[in-house]
Amino acid sequence: MLDLVWLIPALPLAGFLLLLVAGRRLGEPGAGWVATLAAAGSFLATVVVFAGLLGEGEHSRSHVVSLFEWIPAGGFHVDMAFVADPLSITMALFVTGIGSLIHLYSIGYMHGDASFSKFFVYLNLFVFSMLMLVLGDNLLVTFLGWEGVGACSYFLISFWFGKDENASAGKKAFVTNRIGDWGFMLAMFLAFATVGSLSYSTLAEEAGNLAPVTATAIALLLFVGATGKSAQLPLFVWLPDAMAGPTPVSALIHAATMVTSGVFLMTRVNPILAQAYDWAPDVIAWVGVITALFAATIAVAQNDIKKVLAYSTVSQLGYMFLAVGTGAYVAAIFHMVTHAFFKALLFLGSGSVIHGMGDEQDMRRMGNLRTYMPITAGTFIVGWLAIAGVPPFAGFWSKDEILLYAFDASPVLWALGLVTALLTAFYMSRQVFLVFFGEERFRQPAAVEAAAAADADAAAEAEAADATTDAPEPVHEPHESPWLMTVPLVVLAGLAVVGGALNLPFTPDLHFLGHWLEPVLYGNEAHVDVETGTKVLLAVIATAAGLAGIAAAVAVYLQKRAKAVEPEVLANGWYYDATITAFMGGPGRAAFQALADFDKGVIDGAVNGVATLVRTGGRGLRTLQPGYVRSYALGIAVGVVVLLAYFLTRVSF
Amino acid sequence: MLAVAEVTPAWYLVLGSLIFTVGAVGLLVRRNPLVMFMCVELMLNAVTLTFVTFSRMLNDVHGTTVVVFVLVVAAAEVVVGLGIIVALLRKQPTATADDLTVLKG
Numbered sequence: 205m206l207d208l209v210w211l212i213p214a215l216p217l218a219g220f221l222l223l224l225v226a227g228r229r230l231g232e233p234g235a236g237w238v239a240t241l242a243a244a245g246s247f248l249a250t251v252v253v254f255a256g257l258l259g260e261g262e263h264s265r266s267h268v269v270s271l272f273e274w275i276p277a278g279g280f281h282v283d284m285a286f287v288a289d290p291l292s293i294t295m296a297l298f299v300t301g302i303g304s305l306i307h308l309y310s311i312g313y314m315h316g317d318a319s320f321s322k323f324f325v326y327l328n329l330f331v332f333s334m335l336m337l338v339l340g341d342n343l344l345v346t347f348l349g350w351e352g353v354g355a356c357s358y359f360l361i362s363f364w365f366g367k368d369e370n371a372s373a374g375k376k377a378f379v380t381n382r383i384g385d386w387g388f389m390l391a392m393f394l395a396f397a398t399v400g401s402l403s404y405s406t407l408a409e410e411a412g413n414l415a416p417v418t419a420t421a422i423a424l425l426l427f428v429g430a431t432g433k434s435a436q437l438p439l440f441v442w443l444p445d446a447m448a449g450p451t452p453v454s455a456l457i458h459a460a461t462m463v464t465s466g467v468f469l470m471t472r473v474n475p476i477l478a479q480a481y482d483w484a485p486d487v488i489a490w491v492g493v494i495t496a497l498f499a500a501t502i503a504v505a506q507n508d509i510k511k512v513l514a515y516s517t518v519s520q521l522g523y524m525f526l527a528v529g530t531g532a533y534v535a536a537i538f539h540m541v542t543h544a545f546f547k548a549l550l551f552l553g554s555g556s557v558i559h560g561m562g563d564e565q566d567m568r569r570m571g572n573l574r575t576y577m578p579i580t581a582g583t584f585i586v587g588w589l590a591i592a593g594v595p596p597f598a599g600f601w602s603k604d605e606i607l608l609y610a611f612d613a614s615p616v617l618w619a620l621g622l623v624t625a626l627l628t629a630f631y632m633s634r635q636v637f638l639v640f641f642g643e644e645r646f647r648q649p650a651a652v653e654a655a656a657a658a659d660a661d662a663a664a665e666a667e668a669a670d671a672t673t674d675a676p677e678p679v680h681e682p683h684e685s686p687w688l689m690t691v692p693l694v695v696l697a698g699l700a701v702v703g704g705a706l707n708l709p710f711t712p713d714l715h716f717l718g719h720w721l722e723p724v725l726y727g728n729e730a731h732v733d734v735e736t737g738t739k740v741l742l743a744v745i746a747t748a749a750g751l752a753g754i755a756a757a758v759a760v761y762l763q764k765r766a767k768a769v770e771p772e773v774l775a776n777g778w779y780y781d782a783t784i785t786a787f788m789g790g791p792g793r794a795a796f797q798a799l800a801d802f803d804k805g806v807i808d809g810a811v812n813g814v815a816t817l818v819r820t821g822g823r824g825l826r827t828l829q830p831g832y833v834r835s836y837a838l839g840i841a842v843g844v845v846v847l848l849a850y851f852l853t854r855v856s857f
Numbered sequence: 858m859l860a861v862a863e864v865t866p867a868w869y870l871v872l873g874s875l876i877f878t879v880g881a882v883g884l885l886v887r888r889n890p891l892v893m894f895m896c897v898e899l900m901l902n903a904v905t906l907t908f909v910t911f912s913r914m915l916n917d918v919h920g921t922t923v924v925v926f927v928l929v930v931a932a933a934e935v936v937v938g939l940g941i942i943v944a945l946l947r948k949q950p951t952a953t954a955d956d957l958t959v960l961k962g
Binding site for chain 2: 834841
């Protein structure tokens with residue numbers, strides 16, 4: 205059964221090719237169903253491989269299927285090979301599982317779109333690339349998938365490319381990711397130069413022989429790649445803008461799967477990270493926790509329903525890197541899985557809201573939607589409780605585990621993580637209350653328009669301007685979404701409730717995920733030495749923080765006891781984006797212009813100078829060859845005389 | 858008087874250098890391709906004569922051997938050279954060597 209691993213990426217590839225050729229003819233909803241079946245078939249294949257892997261002994265759970273020798277170049281050998289081991293299959297399971305649900309959802313969401321079939325072409329290509337990424341047996345196959353998902357991300361962010369900002373959001377994502385890919389490629393070069401192979405198993409075996417400085421360099425360069433793909437400081441800027449794409453894309457690519465590939469990569473190369481200097485994991489942990497806190501503060505003041513979730517995703521990814529940095533690889537993967545459940549749920553829920561509200565994304569123009577969209581509201585609330593860390597929902601267990609390891613590593617990391625947890629609960633509650641509770645603000649367009657016009661937020665202003673031009677705007681009556689969209693919501697809500705059962709902390713027997721992942725971690729998982737009493741206390745504090753966040757949101761947004769604090773600086777994301785723009789537009793542009801001038805003047809000048817010199821010299825020399833035979837003869841004669849004179853005089857002296 | 862003057866090898870050397878000079882000067886001053894070609898032949902034969910003379914003077918057979926080679930090469934060279942000149946003059950009967958500047962730099 206394990207040899208079937210090639211089938212997992214092959215099915216979405218087949219779906220992609222079929223849709224590429226016949227997508228338009230299949231039309232709506234045929235193309236969507238083909239894509240969904242391809243993804244679901246891939247999920248079934250993954251389940252079969254998973255079952256096969258369970259049948260193996262605990263330490264022989266790594267099966268490499270080599271399809272062909274991809275690059276045979278002297279000492280450099282790379283196979284197109286897939287590996288079925290606990291880590292890759294865990295990833296493949298939730299990628300294909302959640303992917304299938306989101307495909308199904310998209311049939312409903314993309315209903316009536318002019319490019320309906322094209323959307324599913326990209327979606328299947330994405331699933332294929334993502335599976336290449338997680339199943340790859342070596343860094344290069346993973347890199348192939350890495351670039352593939354990057355390209356699909358670009359296609360899908362700019363899916364509605366008719367609008368300028370969508371197109372530029374796609375470009376922003378692509379360019380920002382290039383910076384990260386630079387690190388990934390350098391890490392590959394370095395790994396090949398020092399180890400001589402890119403295969404994960406060889407890297408794991410040889411990691412112990414690497415010099416710490418080399419291991420640190422490889423690990424941190426891969427981390428540079430991870431900060432790009434997984435939207436960490438300083439490269440997170442593309443993810444909030446990526447919300448320009450259709451909402452299922454945000455759920456699948458920019459919340460559940462692609463953005464977690466950085467965490468996956470760092471987990472995959474854990475032997476190298478273990479060999480690196482001690483400060484290397486600390487760098488990862490600190491970048492993670494600072495990103496988590498930074499993004500959580502921004503999420504507090506966003507008004508776009510998807511922007512809140514985008515910053516929340518950045519923040520949760522920071523959590524995962526905090527886990528990786530503190531050696532809690534199992535917790536990182538655990539949180540990745542539960543986060544995939546509840547964040548995909550939240551995004552799909554927000555998509556359902558946007559759909560039901562007639563493409564309205566501003567939370568200030570919503571309110572009390574729970575009476576109109578009961579299923580969406582119910583499932584969204586489950587997602588909210590899961591991300592806020594309320595027991596027994598999935599998010600509580602994984603977040604708590606990360607905080608435990610963080611506490612063991614450094615109380616400061618733990619404190620920052622705790623503040624983030626509080627903020628997370630607060631901004632998610634704010635979102636739920638603004639959208640599903642309170643008064644119905646969508647019936648008073650004028651008042652909201654005034655509020656929006658007063659707001660400096662550029663997007664809101666543009667929307668308000670749109671609304672004015674469309675005046676008199678008909679009031680859109682919210683409606684519940686079709687079953688195609690609510691079924692995935694219900695399934696994901698179920699998973700968000702019980703997802704924590706993957707790795708319950710009570711007894712060692714309940715660490716299912718921990719035992720399952722043990723073979724791929726090579727004993728590099730950190731061991732916490734904390735008493736049970738302290739563990740319980742930490743869990744209580746974390747829960748209290750989450751509940752405090754919810755309570756604060758209740759007081760501010762539901763009971764309106766205090767005025768909402770949404771500082772301008774947070775709404776604008778600490779002006780991080782604006783600073784980059786100002787810097788790149790000013791000194792950055794000047795610096796690059798200087799570089800361009802240097803290139804033109806000095807580098808090109810040197811090349812052109814040599815050419816000019818040769819040409820001038822040649823022009824001078826050609827006069828020596830006039831074409832007159834007699835002058836050549838004279839030349840020979842003179843030469844002979846000179847030579848004779850030379851030899852004769854030399855002989856005589 | 859003539860009988861008194863004994864023909865020594867030096868005479869042959871002088872004759873060779875005279876013929877060579879005639880050929881060299883002719884090559885430099887004439888423009889007719891055919892005449893220039895004949896001048897080259899003169900120089901070649903002058904050298905051959907010198908070779909034979911030295912061979913005799915030094916009692917070394919190698920000089921004579923070289924002459925045989927030179928004759929063979931000269932015969933081949935004449936065939937090619939005359940072929941070119943005939944082809945050229947047939948195309949342009951009044952051509953001089955100075956007109957043949959197709960390959961100038």
